[in-house]
Amino acid sequence: MNQMKLDKFCLVGAIAALLALIFPLAGVDLDTGKQVAFVGDIPGLAIAMALCVIAGAAFTWIGVRSVLSGTVLLAVAVFGCWQAVSTLYDHGVAGYAGTGFWLFIISLWAFVWRGIDVIANYRSLETAKQQTANVIVPVAFGMWLLFVWEVLVAGFGVPQVLLPPPSMIGVRFVTSTDVMAADFYQTFVKAVLSGYVLGCGSAFVMAIAVDRVPFLKRGLLPLGNMVSALPIIGVAPIMVMWFGFDWQSKAAVIVIMTFFPMLVNTVTGLNAAGKLERDLMATYASGYWSTLFRLRLPAAMPFVFNALKINSTLALIGAIVAEFFGTPIVGMGFRISTEVGRMNIDMVWAEIALAALAGTAFYGAVAYIERKATSWHPSFRVRRH
Amino acid sequence: MTLKEVVNNVASMPASKDAVVDIKNLSLTFQTADGPVYALSDVDLTINEGDFVSFIGPSGCGKTTLLRVIADLERATGGDISINGVSPEQARENRAYGYVFQAPALLPWRSIERNVTLPLEIMEISKEERIKRAHDALKLVELNGFEKKFPWQLSGGMQQRASIARALSFDADLLLMDEPFGALDEIVRDHLNEQLLKLWARTNKTVAFVTHSIPEAVYLSTKIVVMSPRPGRIIDVIETDFPRDRSLDIRETPEFLEIAHRVREGLRAGHSNDE
Structure with missing residues (x-):
């Protein structure tokens, strides 16, 4: 086998780690005039750098071909990341990171890139193995991004008001679970879910009516279009005046936001059944409702789920923005607007993380139901012979 | 067996008692932005119980439209049509026919x-x-x-x-088939034709079958309706008397070739009309 082709990523990793051992680890403390820390004083970091040199050199020659070698590479990188973070916080390098430190981060970047690349290209016919690989890739990549964020913020000493490190956000997240749970319950469970169900449900029923009654199609659809163009910033305070400070006004904003996407998609979906299929139902003398339930609604399902997915993210945005315009002293939007004023930026970020998690989980749940309900659709078909 | 014995023109035969489909002087005109399109004009046809009738003709000759009128998927604009003695709409409500489309x-x-x-x-x-x-x-x-x-x-x-x-x-006693095998390859088509014939021979259903393949029409039918376009009309009706349980081998016989020839002549005559 011809293995003489050098693995460039591992080569970059090895050279960067080697240079990291040579270049100064940290900058000079302005008060004392001395360097803050030396690699020689931090055995863990020294070992991690040495490991990177050795592993990098070795894999440059062998090449990274199997998942096993990719995993070894990732393991070395994880150890390196741990040592890098520990150097920042335990050895006072935070805010004073020097050339050597950043070279080490570059080395880690090369290893992580190569390791994830191998797993991303993994193909297996065994579903369980393939799914594991499919999960590992985004998780590993996300963790790497968090690490880079942490290291950049701490290494350069970025003020916390501008951007807190993820560890600080994480700590805030974990220590204020009671507040966050109350906010989540208020905003997501009360406002988002009820508004979503009301908005999507009423639009679905209205779509069937619009489809049945021609004058609604001519008259209501253009009006619905206008409603969807209303700026949420303008509507939210009015809804608060109409429906009060509590979740009802937020649900009303969500109904306005979600109604139109659902209406238009369902109306389109109801016309998705082909002429041939409609003729087929006509030859069976199938009535309106029979044709609706047996042909047109199933054919409309891909469109309906499209709207449900769009609305799942719209609803959360609507609720959070609407809470800026008056709310009882609980809720994700309320928390964000008040904590910004109090310069508690870590709390703001924790709420943003919560919103991202809730939004992703909501979307994922709808997408999962879609996959189960429309498994016949060409985009989900699995050939089972 | 002479050609006359195998084939006899029945376009002018009166409707018999057991007529499943009875069409008299039927016409259908579509109103379009470019003016009226005469899809069917002056169509007279009787389909008797147990018949296997093929409609053959070039694209746009109205053969599918005629089948759709029988199925009440289109409405005629003139003339009379009855299915089992009632209107097509009533027949559709009675679920009098099964319809097989071009696509599954x-x-x-x-x-x-x-x-x-x-x-x-x-x-x-x-x-x-x-x-x-x-x-x-x-x-x-x-x-x-x-x-x-x-x-x-x-x-x-x-x-x-x-x-x-x-x-x-x-x-249903009546089977309406609109080029059901048009998109399939020759071998599969032959096989399905054989199966269809067996089914027909066994069940005594009445079949109306649209095709643009001459061998298919001759092989399957007891009655071949040759149509021509602009306006869509019937130019020849040919009756065959091959046995009901015929095999693919009849396609090699002189009788078969003669009927195929007559169908082709009819199609050609229809074409020259609009030039």
């Missing part, structure tokens, strides 16, 4: 079995009966064992057979 038109979210039971479901037949009939219909088209598959897991020929099973499932 199977619903992708239903398994093959549930596709075949679809008309039975609409006709509110009990579940046990539905499953039993679907089983029988699928057996007729040799698709037993594929009940739980989904349409997209089957080949094109199998899908079309499933759609025929669906048309057979509620046991």
Whole structure:
């Protein structure tokens, strides 16, 4: 086998780690005039750098071909990341990171890139193995991004008001679970879910009516279009005046936001059944409702789920923005607007993380139901012979 | 056997008592932005019980339109038509016919079995009966064992057979087929033609069959209706008397070739008319 082709990523990793051992680890403390820390004083970091040199050199020659070698590479990188973070916080390098430190981060970047690349290209016919690989890739990549964020913020000493490190956000997240749970319950469970169900449900029923009654199609659809163009910033305070400070006004904003996407998609979906299929139902003398339930609604399902997915993210945005315009002293939007004023930026970020998690989980749940309900659709078909 | 004995023109024959489809002086005009389109004009035709009638002609000659008028999927603008003695609309309400389209038109979210039971479901037949009939219909088209598959897991020929099973499932006496094998390759087509003939010979159904293949028309039919376009009209009706349980071998016989020749002559005459 011809293995003489050098693995460039591992080569970059090895050279960067080697240079990291040579270049100064940290900058000079302005008060004392001395360097803050030396690699020689931090055995863990020294070992991690040495490991990177050795592993990098070795894999440059062998090449990274199997998942096993990719995993070894990732393991070395994880150890390196741990040592890098520990150097920042335990050895006072935070805010004073020097050339050597950043070279080490570059080395880690090369290893992580190569390791994830191998797993991303993994193909297996065994579903369980393939799914594991499919999960590992985004998780590993996300963790790497968090690490880079942490290291950049701490290494350069970025003020916390501008951007807190993820560890600080994480700590805030974990220590204020009671507040966050109350906010989540208020905003997501009360406002988002009820508004979503009301908005999507009423639009679905209205779509069937619009489809049945021609004058609604001519008259209501253009009006619905206008409603969807209303700026949420303008509507939210009015809804608060109409429906009060509590979740009802937020649900009303969500109904306005979600109604139109659902209406238009369902109306389109109801016309998705082909002429041939409609003729087929006509030859069976199938009535309106029979044709609706047996042909047109199933054919409309891909469109309906499209709207449900769009609305799942719209609803959360609507609720959070609407809470800026008056709310009882609980809720994700309320928390964000008040904590910004109090310069508690870590709390703001924790709420943003919560919103991202809730939004992703909501979307994922709808997408999962879609996959189960429309498994016949060409985009989900699995050939089972 | 002479040509005269095999073939006799029956365009002017009076409607017999057991006429399933009786069409008199039928015309259909579509109003379009470019002016009226005469899809059918002055069509007279009788289809008797047990007949296998093929409609053949070039594209745009109205053969599919005629079938759709029989099925009440289009309305005639002039003349008379009755199916089993009632109007096409009444016949459709009575579920008097099974219709097989050019494409299988199977619903992708239903398994093959549930596709075949679809008309039975609409006709509110009990579940046990539905499953039993679907089983029988699928057996007729040799698709037993594929009940739980989904349409997209089957080949094109199998899908079309499933759609025929669906048309057979509620046991209508009249079968309307609009180029059902048009999109299939020659071998599959021959096979399905044979199966269709066997089915017809066994069940004594009346079949109206649209095609643009001359051998297919001659092989299958007891009566061949040759049509010509602009305006769509019937220019020849040819009756054949091959035995009901004919085999593909008859395609080599002189009688077969003579009828095919006459059909081709008719098609050619129809073409020269509009030039």
